[in-house]
Amino acid sequence: MSAAARTRPLAVLLTIGDELLLGDRVDTNGPWLGRLLTDAGFEVVERWSVGDSVPAIRGALARMEALAPGGVLVATGGLGPTDDDCTRQGVAAHLGIPLEEDPRLLQALEARSRARGSGELSRLNRRLALVPKGAEQLTNPVGSAPGLLFHPSEGSGTLMAFLPGVPREMRAMAETALLPGLRRAFAHRLHPPFERIILTAGQPESLLAELLEPALPPSLGVRIQYRPSLAGVELRFSAEGEGGEARMDEALERLEPLLAPWRYGWGGETPEGATVLALRRAGLTLALAESCTGGLLASRLTAAPGCSKVFQGGVVAYDNSLKEALLGVTPELLEEHGAVSGPVAMAMAEGVRIRLGADLGLSITGVAGPGGGSAHRPVGTVWFGFSGFLLGENRRATIEAEPMFFPGDRDEIRTRAVHYALRRVRERTRG
Numbered sequence: 001m002s003a004a005a006r007t008r009p010l011a012v013l014l015t016i017g018d019e020l021l022l023g024d025r026v027d028t029n030g031p032w033l034g035r036l037l038t039d040a041g042f043e044v045v046e047r048w049s050v051g052d053s054v055p056a057i058r059g060a061l062a063r064m065e066a067l068a069p070g071g072v073l074v075a076t077g078g079l080g081p082t083d084d085d086c087t088r089q090g091v092a093a094h095l096g097i098p099l100e101e102d103p104r105l106l107q108a109l110e111a112r113s114r115a116r117g118s119g120e121l122s123r124l125n126r127r128l129a130l131v132p133k134g135a136e137q138l139t140n141p142v143g144s145a146p147g148l149l150f151h152p153s154e155g156s157g158t159l160m161a162f163l164p165g166v167p168r169e170m171r172a173m174a175e176t177a178l179l180p181g182l183r184r185a186f187a188h189r190l191h192p193p194f195e196r197i198i199l200t201a202g203q204p205e206s207l208l209a210e211l212l213e214p215a216l217p218p219s220l221g222v223r224i225q226y227r228p229s230l231a232g233v234e235l236r237f238s239a240e241g242e243g244g245e246a247r248m249d250e251a252l253e254r255l256e257p258l259l260a261p262w263r264y265g266w267g268g269e270t271p272e273g274a275t276v277l278a279l280r281r282a283g284l285t286l287a288l289a290e291s292c293t294g295g296l297l298a299s300r301l302t303a304a305p306g307c308s309k310v311f312q313g314g315v316v317a318y319d320n321s322l323k324e325a326l327l328g329v330t331p332e333l334l335e336e337h338g339a340v341s342g343p344v345a346m347a348m349a350e351g352v353r354i355r356l357g358a359d360l361g362l363s364i365t366g367v368a369g370p371g372g373g374s375a376h377r378p379v380g381t382v383w384f385g386f387s388g389f390l391l392g393e394n395r396r397a398t399i400e401a402e403p404m405f406f407p408g409d410r411d412e413i414r415t416r417a418v419h420y421a422l423r424r425v426r427e428r429t430r431g
C-alpha cells in the first residue's frame, strides 16, 4: 500500500440488535455502510455486532473507539422507542453524560404524530425525544427516530454516529445527513480508492494469481482481490492515493494480454448478459435442450435484457421419452450410450437446433445426484452438446460434445453446469 493510502481516516462499524446475533436477521446495514464509507474515502478496518443490552453496547463502544483513533465509528439499530431499544442508554453510559428530553425534538415529534393522524404522541414515542446531552441530531427523512452524532473533543478522538436499524431509514439518513457531515469533518483527509472490477471465468483463482502477480510491478501500488464464485472469479483492482487512476490504467494495460482469454465483463455485468451480448455481436440465435438443469439455463438467459434478439427458446427434456419425442433422439442411441453421453448430447443439440430453427443448439445432460451415479458415470458428470454455425474457423457447421465433471451437491452441480454452458457459448461465438 502506498504511503498516501495509510493516511485515510479509519472507520469501524457496529450493528446493534439481538436478532443479528440469534441469526434471525442477516446484517445488511454493516456491508452497505462498508461500501459507502470506502467509496467516501475511509479505510474500514473492523465490523462488529452486539445485542440490545446497555453493558454490551457500552463495552463495544469503548473497545471500538480505540480501533479508529481520529476516525469514525458508525453504529446502527436500537434507536426506537420500545424497551428492547437501548442504544441511547448505552451511548450515554459510555460517554458519561445524561439523557435529556429535547424540547424542540419533542415538538417536532408531536407535530409529526398529528400530521400523520395518530393524535397525541404516545408515552413510548415520547422516549424518542430523549437524547444524550450535547449530541448533534441527524434528520430522519423517512422515519421518526433521529440519528445521533458526537464530535470528538480532541483530534485523536473518534467521531461517533448512531443511525436507525431499519435499513431503509438507515440508508436515507446515511446519504442525506451522515455523509455530508463526514465530508465536512474529514474534508481533505478522504481518499476514495480507484477501483475496477473484472469478471473472469474458466480459470481458478490460484492460477489467475500465478499469472497476474508476477506481471504487476509492486511500485504501481495496485492491489488485486480475488472473489471466486460458481460463475468464475471476480477480480477487484484497487489503487489508493496520489495518481491512483494513472497507475491503475498502467497496471491494466500490462495485464491485458494475460487477462483477455478469461475476461468476459466488467463490474455490474452478469455472465448471462455477457453471453447474450456475445450472441448479438455474432448475429447468432440459440436454442436449448436441457435435461439435468431443468430449464435453469433458459431462466438465467432470459433474465438478461435483450435476450429476445438471440434466444429462440428451450426444451426441458428430462425423461428419455421426451428426448425422443421432442428432440428426435433415437431409442437405439439412448439404449446403446445412455442419456448421459456424448452421442445423446449431440443428438439433443442437433434436434433442438433444427426443430426450434436456431443457428446454434446447445444441450446439457448429466448426473446431478445424489443418486443415479455409477463408477462409469459418477455424480457430477455432465455432457454438453453443441450443434450449428459457430464462429471461429470459417463459421463452419459442427456437431460436438464435451464431457465435464463438476464437484458439489445437486444444486451446485446444476449451477456449475449453467455457468459452464454460458461460458462456452461466449467462447464459441467469439469472432
Ligand code: ATP
Residues within 6 Å of the ligand: 015, 016, 017, 019, 020, 025, 026, 027, 028, 029, 030, 076, 077, 078, 079, 080, 081, 082, 085, 145, 163, 164, 165, 166, 167
Ligand atoms: P425502530 O424505531 O423501528 O425500533 P431501531 O433503530 O430501534 O428502529 P431496530 O429496532 O434495531 O431499529 O431494528 C428495526 C428493524 O430493522 C428490525 O426489523 C431489524 O431486524 C432491522 N434491522 C436492524 N438492524 C439491522 C441490520 N444491521 N441489518 C438488517 N436489518 C436490520
Ligand code: MG
Residues within 6 Å of the ligand: 078, 079, 080, 081, 082, 084, 085, 165
Ligand atoms: Mg427497535
